[in-house]
Amino acid sequence: MQETAGLDRVILDNLVTGIMLVDPGMIVQYANTATEQLLGQSKKRLINQNLRSLITHTTLNLDILDQVLTRGQSFTDSEVTLVVENRPAMVEFSATQVTHNQKRLLLLELKPIDQQKKISQEVHQHAQQQAAKELVRGLAHEIKNPLGGLRGAAQLLEKELPNPELKEFTTIIIEQADRLRNLVDRLLGPQRPAKQHLHNIHSVLEKVRQLVELDLPETIQIERDYDPSIPDFEMDHEQLQQAFLNIVNNAVQALRERNTGSIKLVTRTAHQVNIAGQRYRLAAEIRIIDDGPGIPAELADTLFYPMVTGREGGTGLGLSISQNLINQHKGRIDCASWPGHTEFIIHLPLRK
Template sequence: MQKTSVKDIDLLDSLSTAVVVLDGELKITYVNHAAQTLLETSVNQLLGFPFRQFFAHASLDMQRLDEALQNGDDFSDSEVQLAFNDGRFVLADLTVTSIEFNAAPALLLEVRKIDQQRRISQESQQWAQQQAARELVRGLAHEIKNPLGGIRGAAQLLEKQLDSPDTTEFTQMIIEQSDRLRNLVDRLLGPNVPPNFQWHNVHRVLEKIRTLVNLDSSHSVQVIRDYDPSIPDLWLDQDMLQQAVLNIVRNAVQVLCEQPDGEIHLVTRIERQMTIHGVRHPLVAQIKISDNGPGIPAEIRDTLFYPMVTGKKDGTGLGLSIAQTLVDQHRGKIELESWPGHTEFTLYLPIDKKDSTE
C-alpha cells in the first residue's frame, strides 16, 4: 500500500486525468479539478458522499472496489461505462491504486475519458466489419436465390403432372416454403428501391411513429417526445427514415410490453463537429430513441447490427441490420449505449445547406 501525503495530493490538481480518493466506506474524500469537471459537481457536493450514488449505472463492479480496499490490491479496467444520474454517458479507462490517506487505507481512482479519436477509430473498425458481414450475407443470399427458383419451378411442373390431391399437397408445401425462404433472402438483401431524397421536417417523420405506437391498444407503452424545434429540414427519404426508426421503436415496444411503466423517449438535438465514417460535418441532427427496458446483453452488443443477430427468442435479427443500412444511405450512423434499465439508440444525420443539394 502506497503512502500519499497532502503535498502529493495537491499536485494532482494539475493533472488532466480525473482523480478521486475513496475512504474505507467508499466515500469521496478528495477530488481534483479534473474529477469535478467529469462529475460536473462542486467539491462541496462531492466530499463525504458515496462514490456510487453519482451514477445511474457503471459497468465497474463496485464489489471489486471493496475487495481492493480490504486486500490492498491494485487493478485496471478499460472501457468502463459510466452513466450519470443526469443522463450523461462516459466511456473511460480506470486505474485503482490502494494508498494510505490521512493515516487510513484508501483507494485512489484515476479516470481517463477515452478521447474522441479513439472512439472514431473503434467506430470505423466496427463499421468496416459490419460492411464486410453485410457483403458476405448478400453474396450468400444471391447464391441461395438461384437454386430456390429452380426448386419452386420444378415443384410447379411436377404439380401439373400429378393428379392425386394428396401429392399436390406436398408440391404446394414445397412452393410455399420456397416463397418463404425467398422473402427472407430479399429482406437480407435490404431495400432494392433507390432513395427518394427531398427536404423534410424530421419531426413529422417521428410524429407519425409516435402516433402509430400510442394508438396501438395491444400494449401500454408510452412514447414521449422531446424535440428541438431549431433543427432545419433535412435532405432525406422520409419513408426510409421512418422504417429505420420504426424498426428500433418496435423492438423496444416488444421488450417493454410486459412492463407496466414502459416508456420510449424520442429526443432530437443538434450536434456540432461530428465525424461520421471519416467525414467531418459541421452540424448533424441527433435522434435519440431510449427506453427503460432491461437492457441489451453485453455478449451481443457489439454485433447487434449484424444480420441474423438478435436477443429475442422469435426474432429474425434483421430489423436493426436494415435500420443500419437505411441510415447509411443517408450518410449517417447509429450508436448504441445500453445498461440494465436503459437502452439508447442514437441516429446522427448530416444537416446540409439547401443550396448544396440543389
C-alpha cells in the same frame, strides 16, 4: 508550503484525467475539474457523497476498491463504464491507496476513452459489417436462384394438373417460395442509394409513433421531446421511417415482456460530429430510449450484425437493416445500454 499546495491544486484541476480521493467509507473527499466534466456533476454535489450511491451503474465490481484499501495493491482496468444520473462514461480506471495526514485514502484516476473507443468501434464495426454483408449476400443469392426455378416449376405444374383440388399443394409451394424470397430480399436489403428530398425528421418520427401505437398496450407509453429548430434536410423518409421503426419495435418487444414501461423519442442538434472519419459542423441527433431490461452484455459488440438477436423467435435483421439505411444517409448509429436503460443514438448530417 502554501504556494506548493496551491500549485498542486492548479495542476490537478488542469489535468484531462479525472482525479478523486475517497475515504474508507467510500465518501468522496476531493474531485478535480476533469471529474466534474466527465461525470456531469459539480464538486459541491460530488464531495461528501457516497461513491456507491453516486454511481447508478458500472461494469466494475466496486468491492475491489475495499481490497485495494486493505491490501494496499493498486488496481487498473482498461475499460470501465460508469453511469451517473443516466450519463454514461467509458474510462480507464485506476485505484491506488495513499496516506494523507495519517489517514488511508483511495486515489481514483478516471481517464476518458469514449472518443478513442467510438473511433475504434466504428472502424472495427464497419469492417465486420462489410464482411458479414458480403457473406449474407453470397448466401442470399445462392438461395434466391434455385427459389426462382422452384417457383416457376410449381407454376408450370399447376397448369398441367388435371384435378383442381391438387392445385392446393402447388399454391403452398408458390406461397412458401415467395415467403423465402421476401426473407432473402430483407437479407440483401436496399443497396442502391435512394432518391432523397427535403423532409422533416419529426414527421418521420410521428409516422413511426402512429404505426407503433396501433398495436401498443396501454401500459407502454411513448413520450416525445423534439427540438423544433432542426431544419428540413435531404433524406429518403421511407428508409428512415423503416430504420426508426425497427429500433422502436425492438424497444416495444423488450417492454412487452414485463408489460409496462416507456419509450422516449428525443431530437436535438449536435455540433462538430465525426462520422466515418469526416467531421460535420451540424447534425441531427435522434435518441430512442426505453427503460426495459437492457441489452445482454454478450450481444453488445455484435448488436448490428445480421442474424444476431436476444429475442426468441427474432430474425436478427432489424438493427442490421437500420444500420444499413442510416449508413446510406451518411449517418451513424450508436447504442448505450445498462439494466433499466437502453438508448440508440442516431446522428444524421445536416448538409446544405
